[in-house]
Amino acid sequence: MVTTNCFHCGNEINKKDEVVFDEKKFCCTGCKTVYEIFSQNDLTCYYDFQASPGATPQDINGKYEFLDDEKIIDKLLEFQEDTTHIVSLYIPHIHCSSCIWILENLQKLKEGIGTSQVNFPEKKVRITFNSEQTSLKEIVYLLSSIGYEPYISLENFDEGKKKVDRSLIYKIGIAFFCFGNIMLLSFPEYFEVEEFWINQYRGFFRWLIFALALPSFIYSASGYYVSAWKSIKSGLLNIDIPIALGIVVMFLRSTVDIIFDFGQGFFDSMTGLIFFMLLGKLFQQKTYDFLSFERDYKSYFPIAITKLLPNGEEIAVQVYDIEKGDRLLIRNQELIPVDGILISEKASIDYSFVTGEAVPIEKKSGDKLYAGGKQQGKVIEMEVLFSVSQSYLTQLWSNDVFQKKVNQHHKTITDKISRYFTPALLALAFLSFFYWIFIDTATAFNVFTAILIVACPCALALTAPFTLGNVLRIMGNRKFYLKNALVVEQLAQVDTLVFDKTGTITTNKKTAIVYEGETLTSNELQLLKNTLRGSNHPLSRRLYDFLPEFERMNVDEFEEVIGKGIFAKFDTNDVKLGSSSFVKNLNESTHKKTKVHVEINGIYKGSYVFNNQYRKGLEQLFESLAKEYDLVVLSGDNDGERAILTKMLPSKTTLVFNQKPEQKLAYIEQLQQKGKNVMMIGDGLNDAGALAQSNVGLSISENVNVFSPACDGIMDASQFDKIGFFMKYSKNAMKTIYMSFGLSILYNIVGLSYAVTGNLSPLVAAIIMPLSTITIVSFVTIMSNYYARNKK
Incomplete structure (x- = not known):
């Protein structure tokens, strides 16, 4: 008897319920309706990825009426600002490439849906939509109508998403x-x-x-x-x-x-x-669960945020030490790490990290601020509503919108082995079977089965992700935080290191600062102090700490021009701080030093001269790195300290000064065009473009919030002199992968030699197979820990 299966869901069709449409047979009108929806919206490619991938839509009439309640919607939404809303829904039916394809094309089915991203392992889809054009309820009904009904439980919503299989x-x-x-x-x-x-x-x-x-x-x-x-x-x-x-x-x-x-x-x-x-x-x-558990947000974000104490004192705290009720200070270009309430009069927030839309949103006192927004303009104060989410910041940093194209070489190795391994294995198994069938039938079947089992490349597949995951964890414990495991491999391939100067090879701690020019009054110093309070630039932070304490003032306008300087307006007073060209100082001395020039109400006052203090161990670090890498110092400052750096650093070090942010990016690009694999080490603010362009972008973090999706890693400033160790450790990590590949192949050769000769039973092969995985995992763990301890 010939049975017919539904074109949409693959279920067997009962003859009396059969529905024929467009020369295709369906088990019910529900499946036919889903096909119609896809067909009308030119989405029939859904069926090309896998035959009968769908699920029969269930009758859910009235089931989600509770989604009309605004209070319930507020609990379910991850983000809601003006008309932009974001929600993550757990969808149990996600199981194949067709599911991913259709769920990431929801915008073609419903006007108002902007983007939808599928997290396949967690069976979740993250949907960004316009609340004026559609609603959460309509989206849920749409998903249900095409066979992807989400799981929503108001009492245990989080538990539902973590439902264990x-x-x-x-x-x-x-x-x-x-x-x-x-x-x-x-x-x-x-x-x-x-x-x-x-x-x-x-x-x-x-x-x-x-x-x-x-x-x-x-x-x-x-x-x-x-x-x-x-x-x-x-x-x-x-x-x-x-x-x-x-x-x-x-x-x-x-x-x-x-x-x-x-x-x-x-x-x-x-x-x-x-x-x-x-x-x-x-x-x-369980191994992958372990890796996932190790990689929480604490492993990635050493960044600090400024906390305001009741007595008005400002202290830097780690983001995960923030608690509900704390008052935070957010400067220009700083990321808001938690949900909170705006205390200041007004703010301009850029939510492009969350929504992809770069248009700033104006907020006023009492408005809610969402984690992930970036403050633009003058300094603001906010009160914390929730502590830092353990996944939200990591999700932002890993957002596909900000991902760089990374060479996935180690995956290619595994893919190549898998591509040729299976055909070679089948050929060997059948050849051995036909050889033994004429000698001993029982042995022939034993040999055939043992070969297929003993040569399982599970160990090969596990080698790279487990090694790199363990290395990622070890580096995190040493305050070197990478975006993902692929960056470890990129580090191993780097041949050119480009360092920014200010805030990177120089420290932000108090150093000798000398003022040259017209004496400033107490009122003018107060204006400077309050102007600098809103900036994150390394020189701004040093000068802010250098100036005496003054009463806080309200800033009416604030603008920071990256690579140039700051402008602030206080009632009738205008303040400009920055480069000579920014304040239009025509009397710039020919004796070049690192300076911040001051202009108040259109009158040039003078400049603060910085005698840079270089980081501890800089000379030794550059001396050791010069043996293996091409070194470049790329600075936006003038070349006043060229003589000092020439004396301090190895003779092969290239020194480039007077570089604007766009020129830094172009310089990195030129190196790459010459075939160089470049790692850029910067402060995360002026260097954002260069960090994004480089093969590996590393941001040095001192005590400011330098969160930037442009970078691949964040290093605590205290570990700066350990850069050489981390570079070598990444190479040793790749060496460990190659050694474990060799060990896996050796295991397969020995196992197959016994299997082919009929000296290995299928049962013994089945026991050896997981043991080989345990051996490989143990080997890479021991080796990666050995290299970590070997040279600190």
Whole structure:
């Protein structure tokens, strides 16, 4: 009897319920309606990625009426500013590439949806929408109508999103039950017991073993069949194909043995194989869970924020030490790390990190400020509503909008091995089988199955992510925080290091600052102090700390021109601080030094001269780095300190001065065009463009909020002299990966040599397979920790 499956969901069609539309058959009107929706919106590509990928839409009429309640919506939304709203929904049905494709094209189905991003491992979709054009309720009904009903529980919404999939545990339990009982029932066969009652019931025991093997074969191993079938349909060969083939061959061969009374078959080996492979998969899953657990936001953000004490004192605190009720000071270009209430009169907030829209939003006192916004203009004060989210800042920093194109070389290695490994493995298995079939049939099947099992490249697949994940954790513990594991590999490939000068190779601590020019009155010093309070530039912070304390003043206007200076307006007073050209000083001395010039109410007053204090260990650091890397100092300041730097730094160091932010970016680009792999080390403010352009962008953090998606890593300033160690450690990490690849290949060669000669049973192979994964994971962990301790 020929059965027909639904074109949309793949379910078997009951003849009386069959619906035919557009020459395609559907199991119900719901599936037909979904197809119609996709067809009308030119989204039928959904069915090209996988046959019958959909789910039958359920009747949910009235189920989500509670989404009309604004209080409930406020709890569900991640972000709401003007008409821009963002929500993350947990969708249990997400399972394949078709799901990802359709859910990331929701804007074609509903006007008002801006973007939608799928987090496949967590089965979540993050949707940005315009609240004037659509609503959360309409979006939920849309998702439900196309078979992707979200899970929403108001009481345990967070728990719903973290719903645990226990199917692997159930499969392991059933496989173990079947394996243990089949082993027990097979003892008489193992010891070749020939008593009368054994001979009498041997057939019964064998068929009982067959029945016990079915749950393991059909249910426990089902994941391998599904994966192998999807792989074949997509035209790719993954490692689950030989595994599934080995299991099916063992089952068929064992069934034939029982039917024709050739023997008891290999059901014990088959169920044992399934059990141990599932155990290996569980171990691998726990390994990735461990890596995910290690990578919380504390590992990434050493950034501090300025906290205001009740007595008015300003102190720098780590972002994760912020508590509800604290009052924070947010300067120009600083990121708001937590949700809060604006205390200051007004503010201009750029939410492009969150929404992708760069248009600043004006806020007034009492308005809510969302984490992820960037303050533009004068300094503001806010009161904290919630402590820092453990995932939100990491999510912002890893936002696809700000991701740089990174060379994923180690993935290519794994992909190449997988591409050639499976065909080579199948060829070896079939050749060995045909060789042994003419010698010993039982050995031929044993050899065929053992080869397919022992050569599983799980260890190969786990090597790179586990090594780099462990290295990421170790670097984080040493206050060097990378955006993701791929940056470790990029660090290993760097051949040119470009350093900014101010705030990078110089420290922001108090140093000798001398004022030259017309004596400033107390009122003028107060104006300067309050102007500098809103800036994050390293020179601004040093000068702010240098000036005496004054009463706070309200700034009416504030503007910071990156690379040039600051303008502020107080009632009838205008203040300009910055470069000579910015304040239009025509009497600039020919004796060049690092200076901040002062202009008040259009009158040039003078300048503050900075005698730079270079970071501890700078000379030794550059001397060691010069042996392996090309070194460049790229500064926006004048060349007044060229002579000092020439004397301090190695002779091969290139010194480039008077560079505007756009010129720094162009310089990095020129180096890359020459084939250089460039790492830029800057302060995260004036260097944002250069950090984004470089192969690796590293921002040095002292005691200001330098959060920037343009950079790949943030280093605590106290670790500056350890840059050489981190560079070498990244190379050792890649060396560890290559060594573990070699170890995996050696294991496969030894295992296959035994399997081909018929000296390795399938069951032993199944036990060895997860052990090889444990060996590789242990090896990379030991080696990465050894290299971390070897040279501090």
